[in-house]
Amino acid sequence: MNYQGWVQGMEKSLVSTLLYKYPELPQHIGIVMDGNRRYAREHHASRHEGHSSGFETMSGILAVAYSAGIREITVYAFSIENFNRNPDEVEDLMNIARDKLGELVAKGGVANKYGVKINVMGRVNLLPLDLQELANEITEITKNNTRAVLNLCMPYTARDDITHAIQETVKDLQGKIRNNPEYNISKIHDLKQDLHENENKNDNETSTLQSKAANDDTSNKPNSSNSSILESINISEETITSNMYENTLPLDLLIRTSGTYRLSDFMLWEITMSTYIDFVADLWPEYSPFCFMKSITKWLLWKHDWLKNHPQNCHT
Amino acid sequence: MQEPKSENILPKVYGRLPSNKVADFIYTLLASTFLWFYTSLYRLRESYRHVSYHISRRKYTNITPQQVRTHVAELPKIPQHVGFILNYNDLNGFKGVLEAATEVCAWTLGAGSSRLTIYERTGCLKREDLQSLADVFTSSLRKYFGRQNVPHIIFRKGREYVEAGDVGDTALTVQFLSECDGKPFMVDLAKEFSLELAQGNLKEEDITIERIHKLTLERVGDEPDLMVTFNSYLDLEGFSPWLARICELYCLPDNDNNFGFQVFMEALKNFANVKVNLGS
Numbered sequence: 001m002n003y004q005g006w007v008q009g010m011e012k013s014l015v016s017t018l019l020y021k022y023p024e025l026p027q028h029i030g031i032v033m034d035g036n037r038r039y040a041r042e043h044h045a046s047r048h049e050g051h052s053s054g055f056e057t058m059s060g061i062l063a064v065a066y067s068a069g070i071r072e073i074t075v076y077a078f079s080i081e082n083f084n085r086n087p088d089e090v091e092d093l094m095n096i097a098r099d100k101l102g103e104l105v106a107k108g109g110v111a112n113k114y115g116v117k118i119n120v121m122g123r124v125n126l127l128p129l130d131l132q133e134l135a136n137e138i139t140e141i142t143k144n145n146t147r148a149v150l151n152l153c154m155p156y157t158a159r160d161d162i163t164h165a166i167q168e169t170v171k172d173l174q175g176k177i178r179n180n181p182e183y184n185i186s187k188i189h190d191l192k193q194d195l196h197e198n199e200n201k202n203d204n205e206t207s208t209l210q211s212k213a214a215n216d217d218t219s220n221k222p223n224s225s226n227s228s229i230l231e232s233i234n235i236s237e238e239t240i241t242s243n244m245y246e247n248t249l250p251l252d253l254l255i256r257t258s259g260t261y262r263l264s265d266f267m268l269w270e271i272t273m274s275t276y277i278d279f280v281a282d283l284w285p286e287y288s289p290f291c292f293m294k295s296i297t298k299w300l301l302w303k304h305d306w307l308k309n310h311p312q313n314c315h316t
Numbered sequence: 317m318q319e320p321k322s323e324n325i326l327p328k329v330y331g332r333l334p335s336n337k338v339a340d341f342i343y344t345l346l347a348s349t350f351l352w353f354y355t356s357l358y359r360l361r362e363s364y365r366h367v368s369y370h371i372s373r374r375k376y377t378n379i380t381p382q383q384v385r386t387h388v389a390e391l392p393k394i395p396q397h398v399g400f401i402l403n404y405n406d407l408n409g410f411k412g413v414l415e416a417a418t419e420v421c422a423w424t425l426g427a428g429s430s431r432l433t434i435y436e437r438t439g440c441l442k443r444e445d446l447q448s449l450a451d452v453f454t455s456s457l458r459k460y461f462g463r464q465n466v467p468h469i470i471f472r473k474g475r476e477y478v479e480a481g482d483v484g485d486t487a488l489t490v491q492f493l494s495e496c497d498g499k500p501f502m503v504d505l506a507k508e509f510s511l512e513l514a515q516g517n518l519k520e521e522d523i524t525i526e527r528i529h530k531l532t533l534e535r536v537g538d539e540p541d542l543m544v545t546f547n548s549y550l551d552l553e554g555f556s557p558w559l560a561r562i563c564e565l566y567c568l569p570d571n572d573n574n575f576g577f578q579v580f581m582e583a584l585k586n587f588a589n590v591k592v593n594l595g596s
Binding site for chain 1: 350511514520529548550560566
């Protein structure tokens with residue numbers, strides 16, 4: 001092994017060991033791996049080399065994270081919007097995915113070594129057929145792994161995920177609505193009117209967060225005439241969350257590299273007030289295990305401050 | 317909550333490092349030292365920033381739209397649509413939120429952006445009568461623009477809108493958003509789609525990104541180019557997930573929730589250097 005490889009190996013071992021000793025770790029981390037192309041440009045390398053370096057970085061960070069005890073990682077590997085790129089580059093990215101996805105589940109790969117279940121998340125049907133088969137295969141091979149989870153978002157956008165979740169929610173409810181003994185078209189029309197009135201009421205009559213919660217309760221409560229149909233469309237935020245592509249753990253930390261202060265259509269639904277967003281200036285291939293340790297440390301400090309300001313969440 | 321650390325994963329954790337009791341003690345010591353050192357540096361930087369922000373904030377006290385125009389004149393680009401997240405508690409209730417809202421409106425007019433989103437989570441602004449809000453904003457802007465020279469502004473909440481101001485073409489459109497426009501709005505849409513599907517007015521394949529986006533534009537509003545928060549860290553406070561897709565997010569690190577033009581100015585500087593290349 002060359003000297004550089006030895007140093008990198010030692011850095012990974014040291015960082016994962018130190019993180020393992022931390023008082024607390026985030027349980028679910030989302031990563032936007034941005035900056036591969038800029039890295040290639042800055043190092044006078046080809047785009048292919050930039051993306052390959054990005055994958056190597058991902059494997060290294062995953063190894064550190066899983067060995068330290070992090071339960072779930074979601075990485076933004078390929079956006080639906082990326083199909084708008086130059087066809088050669090898209091083909092190149094697909095080739096990298098073909099080569100590297102197999103490495104994840106191979107002997108000694110991340111899935112095998114750390115007992116990681118891999119989910120390919122997003123509009124998989126947009127991928128070339130052989131990649132779809134590969135995605136199904138790695139999901140199948142790793143489905144019984146329980147120690148940790150890796151969600152590979154490809155091809156994914158959060159708006160697509162939200163739309164998919166709404167579609168699934170609506171689809172699930174159709175049987176319940178149509179089989180309802182009170183179901184008829186004119187009644188549905190009345191219910192739509194009620195819904196619009198409730199929507200306006202939410203906007204106009206909410207006075208404080210507490211009373212908003214009360215309003216939400218009442219808006220979900222059926223009125224006497226339309227009770228059982230309205231009961232059957234009792235949709236909540238949780239219903240939609242449960243119909244997302246993957247039902248993930250709450251997102252604790254979101255890391256975005258390359259100094260960009262945008263979410264770029266990634267996990268918009270999952271980001272809550274208890275998510276710490278770390279925008280990092282390094283390009284993704286330059287993001288080392290030590291940078292990862294800094295992100296986790298910032299999360300730890302943020303959480304300390306956040307719990308001070310939100311004492312009601314101390315149990316989480 | 318972190319899972320109990322089982323012994324059988326230890327060899328994988330240590331990797332190439334020695335694993336015995338002495339080594340284990342050294343690792344614990346190293347981790348604690350690093351945490352202590354990093355925390356000290358972090359807090360030191362925090363204190364330094366508090367002081368430097370306090371000094372530079374003086375530069376921008378009682379800033380007028382005309383002064384804002386001078387400050388932004390050198391920036392290569394300005395966002396067309398600016399959003400602000402105002403926190404009810406940090407601004408000491410409704411009165412503070414209203415004052416802050418009129419102030420950000422003046423800044424936005426000065427900066428030359430044509431649209432403004434004011435997001436306040438609890439909905440204390442959105443709950444107000446739109447005409448009354450427009451009157452308060454206009455009378456507050458008179459101190460900068462004079463009695464008869466307030467630019468024409470459209471105030472909007474949902475589908476309702478009111479026009480105000482004295483002169484010229486529409487200089488600014490202000491939209492008020494609250495937490496109800498975020499996930500609860502998506503839930504309402506799902507309910508509406510369920511009923512329309514049951515009625516036979518909609519097919520499953522009609523529930524598309526484009527449809528949801530169109531309805532969001534009509535009933536909530538559109539996405540800002542730049543979203544500014546006065547928190548020390550980025551907290552979207554329940555802002556609509558649909559409208560946070562590609563907007564530039566800005567918070568001034570360690571600002572400690574201080575409301576002031578300095579944050580907006582830094583956000584504008586940051587935005588001016590941004591290149592957006594979505595997907596391509």
